[in-house]
Amino acid sequence: MRSARPVAGRGRIAPDCNSTETPMSKTRILPSISAAVVAFVWGVLTPPSVYVLRRQDIINNSSSTDYPPLPYPLPTYTPCTSSNLDNYLHTAPVNGLHIVCVSPLHLGADGMEEQLPQSNDAQEQYATINKVESLRLTFYKGSSSPPIILQEKVGGRRTTNGVDGVGAGKKGADSIDWQEMRVQFYAQLGLVPEGKLQQPWAVFTPTGERIVGDSDLVTSGDGIGSNQYIMSNIIASGMIIVTQGGNWVWPGVREGFQRNVSLSSSSGTTKSLNVTIETLSMKPLVLSIQGFLTDEECDHIAEKAAPNMQYSGVTLKDNDIGKAANNWRTSQSTFLSAKNDPILTDIEHRTASLTRVPRNHQEYVQVLRYGFTEKYDAHHDFFDPAQYQSDPNTLNLIEYGKKNRFATVFWYLTDVEDGGHTIFPRAGGLPPMMNFADCSRGLKVKPQKGKVIIFYSLDASGARDELSLHGACPVGEGNVKWAANKWVWNAPMGYITS
Numbered sequence: 001m002r003s004a005r006p007v008a009g010r011g012r013i014a015p016d017c018n019s020t021e022t023p024m025s026k027t028r029i030l031p032s033i034s035a036a037v038v039a040f041v042w043g044v045l046t047p048p049s050v051y052v053l054r055r056q057d058i059i060n061n062s063s064s065t066d067y068p069p070l071p072y073p074l075p076t077y078t079p080c081t082s083s084n085l086d087n088y089l090h091t092a093p094v095n096g097l098h099i100v101c102v103s104p105l106h107l108g109a110d111g112m113e114e115q116l117p118q119s120n121d122a123q124e125q126y127a128t129i130n131k132v133e134s135l136r137l138t139f140y141k142g143s144s145s146p147p148i149i150l151q152e153k154v155g156g157r158r159t160t161n162g163v164d165g166v167g168a169g170k171k172g173a174d175s176i177d178w179q180e181m182r183v184q185f186y187a188q189l190g191l192v193p194e195g196k197l198q199q200p201w202a203v204f205t206p207t208g209e210r211i212v213g214d215s216d217l218v219t220s221g222d223g224i225g226s227n228q229y230i231m232s233n234i235i236a237s238g239m240i241i242v243t244q245g246g247n248w249v250w251p252g253v254r255e256g257f258q259r260n261v262s263l264s265s266s267s268g269t270t271k272s273l274n275v276t277i278e279t280l281s282m283k284p285l286v287l288s289i290q291g292f293l294t295d296e297e298c299d300h301i302a303e304k305a306a307p308n309m310q311y312s313g314v315t316l317k318d319n320d321i322g323k324a325a326n327n328w329r330t331s332q333s334t335f336l337s338a339k340n341d342p343i344l345t346d347i348e349h350r351t352a353s354l355t356r357v358p359r360n361h362q363e364y365v366q367v368l369r370y371g372f373t374e375k376y377d378a379h380h381d382f383f384d385p386a387q388y389q390s391d392p393n394t395l396n397l398i399e400y401g402k403k404n405r406f407a408t409v410f411w412y413l414t415d416v417e418d419g420g421h422t423i424f425p426r427a428g429g430l431p432p433m434m435n436f437a438d439c440s441r442g443l444k445v446k447p448q449k450g451k452v453i454i455f456y457s458l459d460a461s462g463a464r465d466e467l468s469l470h471g472a473c474p475v476g477e478g479n480v481k482w483a484a485n486k487w488v489w490n491a492p493m494g495y496i497t498s
């Protein structure tokens, strides 16, 4: 069952087509790396330094000037206070999940560096975005604390007299070059670029809105996707999250951790929904959300699927070719398209909002029905290319491993009184199994109508998580379990386009 981790590609860093800077080269990266080493040693040898905020009259000035609004909304400001950080930091490093705190700075009238205000007040935000000349960045590699806190400053563009931010040089968000900041991210967080088997890393707000990805082309001007857009969003957000895998992963924090999250509706037709995401397991990452689906929605899905349910297959691995699927899986299933079905369409949008992964990464929903004794032995939802070497269709689909099922959003459509648990037999790092039908070990999730769980088959770095092994335990007498798989890939797949 085990497989090699995808080898991260080490391609060149694509220069931004519209950048006025020269493409990055080793000569630019090397000083950054030395700076990173110094910063690292500094960070390890000294306690985390708290930047001392110098009061400045800039705060008073900010209301006296009217700054024009930006042509896009800015994210909510999340200050890196210890209580906010508590919602993102882990006691052990998480592979591929990083936190960066961003403080905007400028040189005050006295030539001293000053921290600019950050808040949710629009005028204050615009003032800061117009005045910023450099940033102080605090890196939490692996989103763990303590101890790796590094401080780095990204300077503003060089001005005519060669000093950052002084004289006739540019001010404002556009004076800070995303390309330069990107180099710091590579150096400080140990990121790897997009490669044959690696999706590009990406930057998000703490609520999972994507700001920019490493392979994004930066557009010119000041619209969405421009340098100004990226920097304004990063500054306004205050805290930002970087995932090496390029897709949002809700930080699990610890078992039992609860996070309140607001979900957007599909097209303004339904009201938004507030849910609580609870961490059931850290390894693998399994999250649970009660009341995600209404009873009516659950019934609608099961009724719609019922006429087409079939005892059906699994994608056979090389070693299993010739074997019948009911060796492992005795349930019935069918795929449902949401086309012309406003209820399903709405749930797909809600699922996209819940995962913060766009809807075009989803497969059609696969509805499942288990009668008495029916089950699905432990398996992974990802495809390990090593196990599909004689299946060119699967290999092409997954691009030899660059693309894969990333997360499963599993919808429970009925209550089940006896049996029918979803089981994660390696939860917490338990050893590999000998008997894949063993329902006696690991984390067991009881089916409850309207509840969903999210489990991540790929970790935040994009690597396949062997611990995401899971199965469905046999259903007890007199019970029927209806449920559904909403598989979310790590890249757009073209199944769902509209």
Ligand SMILES: O=C(O)CCC(=O)C(=O)O
Residues within 6 Å of the ligand: 368, 376, 381, 420, 421, 422, 423, 470, 471, 472, 473, 483, 485
């Ligand atoms: O029914 C369950 O609880 C899990 C089903 C499953 O893992 C699958 O269909 O891939």
Ligand SMILES: [Fe+2]
Residues within 6 Å of the ligand: 379, 380, 381, 470
């Ligand atoms: Fe599964």
